[in-house]
Amino acid sequence: MPEEVVDPEVPPSGGSSEQAPRSADEVVEATETEAVPADPQGVPTDAADAAPPEEPSDASAAPQAHPRDDGTRVAVLGYHDFSETLPETEMRLRTSKFRKQMETIRLLGLTVVSMEDFSSWKRGEKDIPKKSVVLTFDDGWKSVYTDAVPVLREFGYPYTIYLYRNYVDGGGKAMTSEMIRELVRDGVAIGSHSTSHPYPATVRKQQAQGPEVYDAFLRKEMADSKAFLESRFGVTVATYAYPGGFSTPEMPLLGRELGYHHFFTVLPGKITRATPDDALPRYVILGTHDSIFENATTFRDSDEDAPPMPAGAIAGMIQTLPHAVSPEPGALVNDRRPEIRIDVSKVSDLDPATLVMHVSGFGEVPATFDRVSGTFAWKVNRQLRHPTCQVSVSWRNASGVAAAPLRWAFRIDRDAAYLAD
Numbered sequence: 001m002p003e004e005v006v007d008p009e010v011p012p013s014g015g016s017s018e019q020a021p022r023s024a025d026e027v028v029e030a031t032e033t034e035a036v037p038a039d040p041q042g043v044p045t046d047a048a049d050a051a052p053p054e055e056p057s058d059a060s061a062a063p064q065a066h067p068r069d070d071g072t073r074v075a076v077l078g079y080h081d082f083s084e085t086l087p088e089t090e091m092r093l094r095t096s097k098f099r100k101q102m103e104t105i106r107l108l109g110l111t112v113v114s115m116e117d118f119s120s121w122k123r124g125e126k127d128i129p130k131k132s133v134v135l136t137f138d139d140g141w142k143s144v145y146t147d148a149v150p151v152l153r154e155f156g157y158p159y160t161i162y163l164y165r166n167y168v169d170g171g172g173k174a175m176t177s178e179m180i181r182e183l184v185r186d187g188v189a190i191g192s193h194s195t196s197h198p199y200p201a202t203v204r205k206q207q208a209q210g211p212e213v214y215d216a217f218l219r220k221e222m223a224d225s226k227a228f229l230e231s232r233f234g235v236t237v238a239t240y241a242y243p244g245g246f247s248t249p250e251m252p253l254l255g256r257e258l259g260y261h262h263f264f265t266v267l268p269g270k271i272t273r274a275t276p277d278d279a280l281p282r283y284v285i286l287g288t289h290d291s292i293f294e295n296a297t298t299f300r301d302s303d304e305d306a307p308p309m310p311a312g313a314i315a316g317m318i319q320t321l322p323h324a325v326s327p328e329p330g331a332l333v334n335d336r337r338p339e340i341r342i343d344v345s346k347v348s349d350l351d352p353a354t355l356v357m358h359v360s361g362f363g364e365v366p367a368t369f370d371r372v373s374g375t376f377a378w379k380v381n382r383q384l385r386h387p388t389c390q391v392s393v394s395w396r397n398a399s400g401v402a403a404a405p406l407r408w409a410f411r412i413d414r415d416a417a418y419l420a421d
């Protein structure tokens with residue numbers, strides 16, 4: 001197989017899609033052992049001999065100290081391939097599931113920001129909403145154009161595609177330059193994903209041949225790809241997604257010299273303003289592991305004492321609760337001070353004194369238990385301000401055993417704010 005055009009994530013262009021994608025284990029392994037670049041001071045000993053002149057330049061190349069944490073958290077999502085009909089794999093997501101995910105982002109009240117806004121915020125030049133999402137698509141699959149983009153257009157979400165040079169016009173399942181130009185006219189941001197999408201083994205082999213060979217190799221991967229994408233599509237390429245999430249300390253050093261400002265890994269996590277730009281976390285959304293999307297879209301409300309709410313509890317996702325609740329999961333209510341109620345009459349051996357209700361924006365609320373009806377309820381006492389309201393109810397049984405908290409969310413019709421109380 002021609003190693004230059006085949007990578008761990010991408011089947012050979014024009015070939016069978018049966019080629020096994022990276023396994024989740026490999027993703028985890030890459031995350032834990034490879035994707036995290038060494039601490040800036042922690043240049044490996046074998047590279048240190050060659051590196052000394054670069055270490056000070058690393059410090060001076062850093063444009064400025066990171067602005068202080070402003071409390072904003074950003075989840076960067078990374079997608080690959082889509083299909084409505086082919087079986088889901090780690091790298092291939094069902095198109096209708098992607099659509100539900102995009103809808104869930106909206107229902108959760110998260111804001112999808114462009115790479116440009118993300119970058120401005122990261123530099124401390126601009127504020128973005130406290131809970132923001134950045135959408136990225138790796139490799140340049142044709143299904144991004146055919147399946148994902150129509151959904152993105154429908155929701156009006158900005159997004160970024162990470163292309164690797166050898167897969168552009170790669171035939172088969174690759175996007176063509178013509179398709180990419182159309183997306184550029186739409187305003188898509190383009191980032192580099194290298195020239196050949198090298199395996200870690202290939203990178204190490206080059207590295208083992210000494211600093212000159214390795215530098216030439218990295219320039220081919222990082223500089224040539226940038227120049228190619230910029231000249232072919234008439235855009236500025238200022239961000240880089242490490243192929244397979246794998247990086248070495250030399251990559252961001254050279255990358256900054258070349259004009260890249262942000263480098264993305266496949267390490268899951270939220271980004272703050274203080275997160276180093278050399279190793280930005282990213283949630284790779286796998287078709288076979290829905291929990292990754294849920295984790296990515298779960299933001300803690302540090303200032304509101306709200307229970308973390310997995311996206312799966314939101315409308316259109318997982319919605320079978322064992323006990324009747326009101327408002328119902330995913331319901332759109334036009335009352336900004338609804339009564340929130342759960343019927344716990346079917347809970348056996350319930351100790352009612354242990355019932356606790358949390359409501360987003362309110363923290364723990366003084367809900368009351370009605371023995372006759374077996375309901376636990378609270379009337380919201382000031383107007384709900386957010387497009388979604390998240391509720392969690394927990395309790396113990398008479399022997400003190402805690403039940404798993406019941407969580408759900410409903411939506412608030414914005415226009416209801418103008419109705420009389």
Ligand SMILES: [Zn+2]
Pocket residue numbers: 007009138139193197243244
């Ligand atoms: Zn890739």
